[in-house]
Each structure stands twice: as C-alpha cells, then as structure tokens.
Amino acid sequence: MINMERELISKKELLEQTGISYGQLYRWKRKQLIPEEWFIRKSVFTGQETFFPRDLILPRIDKILHLKDDVSLDELVGKLSPDLNDFTLSKGDCWKRNIVSEVVVRRFAGELPEQAVLSFQKILFLFMADKMLQTGEMSLEEGNLLISTLEKHFADFGDKGCEIVFIRKMGVSIFFLLGHAETVHFDHGVKQVLRLSAADCIEELRMRLA
Structure with a gap:
C-alpha cells in the first residue's frame, strides 16, 4: 500500500x-x-x-x-486564500506552465482544442490524476475512472473537502470519495493503493497558479 x-x-x-x-x-x-x-x-x-x-x-x-x-x-x-472558483486557464497553458503534464492533459482533455479554457475544478481533477499517475500505481485507464468519479461526486462535498481513496479487489479498481476525519475499514481481500487529500491538492495547485 x-x-x-x-x-x-x-x-x-x-x-x-x-x-x-x-x-x-x-x-x-x-x-x-x-x-x-x-x-x-x-x-x-x-x-x-x-x-x-x-x-x-x-x-x-x-x-x-x-x-x-x-x-x-x-x-x-x-x-x-483567493476565491478560485472563477479562475480559468487554457488547456495548452496547463502543461506549458508545468502545472499538469502534457500526457495527462492530452489524455483526459484531449477532445478540447489547445486554446480551450478550463475551469479551476477541471484543472484540479487533472492535477490529482497527474499526482496519482506519477506514483506508478495507477494506469491511464484507471485515470479515466478517477476523473469520472470526481466529475460525478466531488461537488457533493461542497466546502467540506474530501479524500480520494483508490482500492483494488481481485484486480478490480475502485475509486471513492471520503469525508475528512472518517475512518474506513476493508476486508482482507481489499488493497488500498492510494489515498489523496483534495484539500492538500487545492493548496498545492493554488501555489503553482499564484
């Protein structure tokens, strides 16, 4: 783990x-x-x-x-702590400013033209996927599942924040979002691969965008 x-x-x-x-x-x-x-x-x-x-x-x-x-x-x-909800950045600038790798941007935002404007939330999702991929523990295919999970459920937590938990069981990859200070227990057949704090990622991304 x-x-x-x-x-x-x-x-x-x-x-x-x-x-x-x-x-x-x-x-x-x-x-x-x-x-x-x-x-x-x-x-x-x-x-x-x-x-x-x-x-x-x-x-x-x-x-x-x-x-x-x-x-x-x-x-x-x-x-x-500026309000980043209105922050935007072009798809091309995401990798030109070394915020998210070009591989990740092209993989998970490849359908958009290079000058397409990305919201802060979209950049955050790409940033989190990039961090997980850099560990070598997550594949690009699993990255698709991560992005899909974030797009569907991240907003449900509002300002409370959450953690992203990545597990595998019998070769099946699962991502879920967990509220802060919550404890989760798995059975013996589950491997927790990665656990990432959204709040930490937001702060790190904030500093890169400053």
Missing part, C-alpha cells in the same frame, strides 16, 4: 527554521492564515507533538512574513 503522505516538519523545527514565535504561529492559526488541518497531532516517544506538511507550511509562513508589514492580517487572509 502506498499512502501519498507529505513530508512533515515538527513544530519545534518549524519555529527554529522560520524564526517565528509560538504566539505568532497560533495567532495566525486563529486568523485562519494557516489552515486548522495543517496542525497534525502525532504520538511520539515523549507523548504528543504537532507536525505540519513541510511543503505547504514553509512557503505559507514565508509569504506571511513578507506581506504582514504591508497589509493587515485580515487583508492577508484574502491574499493567501
């Missing part, structure tokens, strides 16, 4: 590396400059410790530090 888990950084290491204080970190959390779901509690030999996704938290703090003297914290929220 391969879980698409991000490399984590401990709170202690984060504070040392960025030079910010404990108080600043949690103030930014209260102001929603740092998402609640990035504060990950894990058991260690000394008890419980807080960790963060390294590739998300470090660029976020760097951006906050560079902008906080020019705008208020409340204004920063809008700058860091």
Whole structure:
C-alpha cells in the first residue's frame, strides 16, 4: 500500500527554521492564515507533538512574513486564500506552465482544442490524476475512472473537502470519495493503493497558479 503522505516538519523545527514565535504561529492559526488541518497531532516517544506538511507550511509562513508589514492580517487572509472558483486557464497553458503534464492533459482533455479554457475544478481533477499517475500505481485507464468519479461526486462535498481513496479487489479498481476525519475499514481481500487529500491538492495547485 502506498499512502501519498507529505513530508512533515515538527513544530519545534518549524519555529527554529522560520524564526517565528509560538504566539505568532497560533495567532495566525486563529486568523485562519494557516489552515486548522495543517496542525497534525502525532504520538511520539515523549507523548504528543504537532507536525505540519513541510511543503505547504514553509512557503505559507514565508509569504506571511513578507506581506504582514504591508497589509493587515485580515487583508492577508484574502491574499493567501483567493476565491478560485472563477479562475480559468487554457488547456495548452496547463502543461506549458508545468502545472499538469502534457500526457495527462492530452489524455483526459484531449477532445478540447489547445486554446480551450478550463475551469479551476477541471484543472484540479487533472492535477490529482497527474499526482496519482506519477506514483506508478495507477494506469491511464484507471485515470479515466478517477476523473469520472470526481466529475460525478466531488461537488457533493461542497466546502467540506474530501479524500480520494483508490482500492483494488481481485484486480478490480475502485475509486471513492471520503469525508475528512472518517475512518474506513476493508476486508482482507481489499488493497488500498492510494489515498489523496483534495484539500492538500487545492493548496498545492493554488501555489503553482499564484
């Protein structure tokens, strides 16, 4: 089983590396400059410790530090979390800007002309398919099933977000979407191949599109 888990950084290491204080970190959390779901509690030999996704938290703090003297914290929220519902990008620019590989764009949006405008949601679906394909654990045919599942059910979760779970049983591939903080149990004949957080993908895509 391969879980698409991000490399984590401990709170202690984060504070040392960025030079910010404990108080600043949690103030930014209260102001929603740092998402609640990035504060990950894990058991260690000394008890419980807080960790963060390294590739998300470090660029976020760097951006906050560079902008906080020019705008208020409340204004920063809008700058860091813009509404992407109206964002669009041409099909060709998706791979020219190295957001989604050309192979994936041509495979899953091949019926559209190169200058066709894609919605943020469509780009997100291609981005998630690309990430799963890059693990080597998903085929292009399975990618078609993933895209179809996302197109049918992703909107049902609204702002709550979800995780994409990819399993196989007796050679049959199955994708389903799962609400956050939900636990799922499989019988012994099921292999969980991949599990991907939509929220993490949205944040990573947001930074690439900035």
